Amino acid sequence: xxxxxxxxxxxxxLPVVAALFMVLGMGALxxxxxxVRIVTSELxxxxxxxLRFLWALPxxxxxxxxxxxxxxxxxxxxxxxxxxxxxxxMTASFFVxxxxxxxxxxxxxxxxxxxxxxxxxALLLKERVEFARWGATVIGFVGVLIILRPGFAEIPLVALLxxxxxxxxxxxxxxVKRLSATESTATITIYQTLWSALVLTLIAVTVWVTxxxxxxxxxxxxxxxxxTGIVCTSRAFSMAEASAIAPLDYLRLPFIALIxxxxxxxxxxxxxxxxxxxxxxxxxYIVRRAAxxxxxxxxxxEKTTAGSA
Numbered sequence: 001x002x003x004x005x006x007x008x009x010x011x012x013x014l015p016v017v018a019a020l021f022m023v024l025g026m027g028a029l030x031x032x033x034x035x036v037r038i039v040t041s042e043l044x045x046x047x048x049x050x051l052r053f054l055w056a057l058p059x060x061x062x063x064x065x066x067x068x069x070x071x072x073x074x075x076x077x078x079x080x081x082x083x084x085x086x087x088x089x090m091t092a093s094f095f096v097x098x099x100x101x102x103x104x105x106x107x108x109x110x111x112x113x114x115x116x117x118x119x120x121x122a123l124l125l126k127e128r129v130e131f132a133r134w135g136a137t138v139i140g141f142v143g144v145l146i147i148l149r150p151g152f153a154e155i156p157l158v159a160l161l162x163x164x165x166x167x168x169x170x171x172x173x174x175x176v177k178r179l180s181a182t183e184s185t186a187t188i189t190i191y192q193t194l195w196s197a198l199v200l201t202l203i204a205v206t207v208w209v210t211x212x213x214x215x216x217x218x219x220x221x222x223x224x225x226x227x228t229g230i231v232c233t234s235r236a237f238s239m240a241e242a243s244a245i246a247p248l249d250y251l252r253l254p255f256i257a258l259i260x261x262x263x264x265x266x267x268x269x270x271x272x273x274x275x276x277x278x279x280x281x282x283x284x285y286i287v288r289r290a291a292x293x294x295x296x297x298x299x300x301x302e303k304t305t306a307g308s309a
Contacts, residue, residue, distance in 0.1 A: 018240035022248040025232030030255035032225040033098055033107065034263060039218045040099035043211055048099075048219065049091045050204035051211075053197035055223025060193055063186050071186050076179060080188070083175040084195030090165040090172065091196065092203070097161040103260040104268050105147060107253055108276030109162040114286040115140040115279075116170035125174070133289055136282040143278030146271060185234045193227075246291055247284040 032052075039048045063071055074080065097106040118137045121127040148159060179188050211219065236245050253276060260266035268276075 015240045015244060018236040018245055019248060021232045021236040021239070022245050023251060025229045025236065026249060026251040027255055028225045028232065029229035030252050030259060032222050032229060033252075033256055034103065034259045035218050035222045035225070036095050036098040037103060037264060039215055039222065040095065042215050043209065043219075044204070044207040045095040045099050046092055046200065046207050047204040047209070047211075048222075049088075049095050050197065050200035051216075051219035052091070052095075052222045052226055053193055053200055055220045056193050056227045057197055059224060059227045060190055064190055071184065071190055074183060074187060074191070076183065079175060079179055080183075080191040081195055083172055083179065083188075084192050085199065086168050086172040086175065087192050087196045088199045088203075090168045092200065093161040093165040093168075097158055097165070100158045101156075101162075102266050102268070102272070103264070104253060104257040104266070104276060105159075105272050106162045107256050108272070108279050109144065109147060109159065110166050110169075111250065111253070111276075111279050111283050112140060112144060112163055113166040113169040113173070114283040114290075116167045117173055117290075118286055120170055120174065133286055136285045136289075140279050140282030140286070143275040143280075143282065146275030146278065149271070185238075189230060189234070241291065241295060246287040249287075250280045250284055253280055 036045075036048060039051070043051075094106070094110060097110075115137045118129055118133055122129040122134075144163065176188060233249075236248075257268055261268075
């Protein structure tokens with residue numbers, strides 16, 4: 001980037017603006033996750049999952065109607081549907097975990113997605129993964145074992161849900177990366193929201209109860225905060241290098257730990273927090289290193305193209 005590219009309209013460096021967008025996005029998502037605990041106290045997690053996306057529909061309506069629905073045009077309906085089904089399962093699983101587990105622990109276990117992404121990339125996609133990233137992956141799973149403590153405590157089945165969600169999230173990353181080669185972020189987000197709202201509502205019909213006005217207000221806030229988090233994150237990545245922005249995703253953990261402490265009097269378990277820090281550190285290294293490698297490959301490809309021109 002040139003110095004001009006690094007300066008925003010009001011003289012603030014773009015990386016700083018991007019970081020602020022990312023922090024705002026993570027704060028919104030942390031609040032969103034915390035509201036899940038409140039709403040699931042009266043409604044089934046499946047219904048809460050559906051409401052989260054149903055409330056997002058009117059928020060996204062201006063996007064959908066922009067340029068007479070131009071953002072809805074796509075030839076990749078199959079991949080949109082597949083990634084949306086991953087979103088459906090991930091959301092429902094994670095919301096059950098947030099309803100039943102300490103918020104910080106559920107969030108930390110869900111941070112294992114980059115660990116699974118590394119394994120999938122190496123074993124199935126045949127990408128070269130250097131020793132350092134393999135080491136970080138192993139260390140990350142040590143953090144998982146510290147939180148779950150197999151052999152020392154009975155592992156509740158619900159504790160496996162955020163890990164399962166992280167495994168699916170790794171596949172979701174791969175699917176969205178393929179979609180982004182031809183689709184805009186807005187188009188991807190719209191189809192994710194439409195399909196997820198429809199399928200989750202069909203699932204939630206079996207457990208649906210009429211929510212109170214209070215729960216409707218909380219669920220509406222969830223929809224707004226969730227959409228805000230996604231938009232801010234997308235905006236941040238469009239303004240700065242992924243290697244600089246991606247690690248800020250893990251601000252969700254301290255944010256949600258603070259909210260859980262003040263709102264629900266949840267005091268983090270010391271051993272679990274050690275495991276959470278190990279997972280987070282490993283994931284940050286993997287994400288940052290992968291982004292740097294991707295940037296290097298892109299620069300080499302650009303130089304090769306320029307040299308052959």
